[in-house]
Amino acid sequence: DVKVTQSSRYLVKRTGEKVFLECVQDMDHENMFWYRQDPGLGLRLIYFSYDVKMKEKGDIPEGYSVSREKKERFSLILESASTNQTSMYLCASSGQALNTEAFFGQGTRLTVV
Amino acid sequence: AQKITQTQPGMFVQEKEAVTLDCTYDTSDPSYGLFWYKQPSSGEMIFLIYQGSYDQQNATEGRYSLNFQKARKSANLVISASQLGDSAMYFCAMRERSSARQLTFGSGTQLTVLP
Numbered sequence: 001d002v003k004v005t006q007s008s009r010y011l012v013k014r015t016g017e018k019v020f021l022e023c024v025q026d027m028d029h030e031n032m033f034w035y036r037q038d039p040g041l042g043l044r045l046i047y048f049s050y051d052v053k054m055k056e057k058g059d060i061p062e063g064y065s066v067s068r069e070k071k072e073r074f075s076l077i078l079e080s081a082s083t084n085q086t087s088m089y090l091c092a093s094s095g096q097a098l099n100t101e102a103f104f105g106q107g108t109r110l111t112v113v
Numbered sequence: 114a115q116k117i118t119q120t121q122p123g124m125f126v127q128e129k130e131a132v133t134l135d136c137t138y139d140t141s142d143p144s145y146g147l148f149w150y151k152q153p154s155s156g157e158m159i160f161l162i163y164q165g166s167y168d169q170q171n172a173t174e175g176r177y178s179l180n181f182q183k184a185r186k187s188a189n190l191v192i193s194a195s196q197l198g199d200s201a202m203y204f205c206a207m208r209e210r211s212s213a214r215q216l217t218f219g220s221g222t223q224l225t226v227l228p
Contacts, residue, residue, distance in 0.1 A: 031214050040122065042204060042220035050214045058215070090158065094216065098146045098208055099165055102216050104158035 003027075006091050006105035013112050019078040021108050023091030029103075030096050032074035034058075034066060037088040037107075049074055050096070081112045116140065117205050117219035124224050126195045133180065134190040134222045136205030144210035147188040149179070152202040152221075161203075164188055195226045 007022035025032065031050050035043040035058075045058030047066040055066050063085060067075045074093075078085055088109050094102040118137045126132040138147065149161040164172045164179045172179040180189040192199055205219045 033216065035218070040220060042117075042119075043206075043218040045215065045217065048214055056214070088156070092158075092216070096214070098144065098210055099163055101148060101160040101163065102158075103160075107156050 004091055004093050004103050004105040006089075006108050008108050009106060011108060011110045013078075013081050013110065015082060015112055017078075017081050017112075019081050019110070019112075021076040021078075021089055021091075021110070023074045023076070023093075023105055024072050025074075025093040025103070026072065027093060027095075027103065028071065029093035030071075031094045031102075032068065033092040033094075033102065034064075034074065034076045035090045035092065036060070037090055043090060046076065081110075083112050086110060086112045116217045117207055119205055119219035119222050121222045122220070124222055125227055126192075126224065127227050128197060129194055131191060131193045132195055132224065134192070134203050134205075134224065136188045136190065136219060138186050138188060138205075138207050140186075140207065140209055142209040142211045146208045147179070147181070148206040148208070148216070149177070149188075149190045150204045150206065150218075151199075152204065153198075154201070158204075162190070192224075197226050197228060200224060200226045 004025045033048040034046040049055045049068040065077045091105040092102040145166045147164045151159040162174045176193045178191045202221045204221045
């Protein structure tokens with residue numbers, strides 16, 4: 001059974017804290033993605049990675065950074081959390097072919113207070 | 114510019130009836146793929162159906178079919194014989210060959226199936 005696992009289901013952090021969201025996939029996928037999901041806005045791409053140590057900005061990268069030191073792991077970092085980063089964060093992975101679906105983690109509900 | 118547009122924030126359908134969820138897209142790449150995902154209240158993302166830009170026939174998967182109109186750049190999801198368990202958020206997404214790594218989503222449609 002294929003899996004994308006996010007380290008936390010719920011997180012509460014204080015403004016200004018450095019926050020790490022971890023994602024691990026067991027499908028040997030090249031591509032990994034971080035999205036945030038907000039009501040009425042759908043899923044917006046923050047960053048994605050197509051190989052180890054490779055990353056590209058998505059539509060809303062401001063305030064975020066990422067790290068991919070191993071193929072199976074993709075981390076999202078909030079350098080200094082702010083209340084407007086309160087959201088649902090979804091990690092996904094996929095192969096590189098055009099017709100390959102993305103597999104998603106269960107999501108992390110982050111609240112910044 | 115919005116690449117994927119879903120104009121129906123919410124839809125209602127009676128159980129056992131068919132429903133169409135709209136999706137239009139914008140691309141200049143001749144090679145692309147379109148995906149539909151379902152997200153129940155539990156939050157998991159479930160892949161439903163895929164349509165490639167060069168596919169000659171509309172994709173079908175069980176009760177799901179995709180009404181693909183290439184000239185209009187639309188890829189509407191049709192759910193036949195709706196069930197209560199179909200109540201969920203539905204997302205349309207696109208991947209272009211020119212940026213094959215990215216998967217871009219629309220804003221979603223909340224479908225409610227009424228008993």
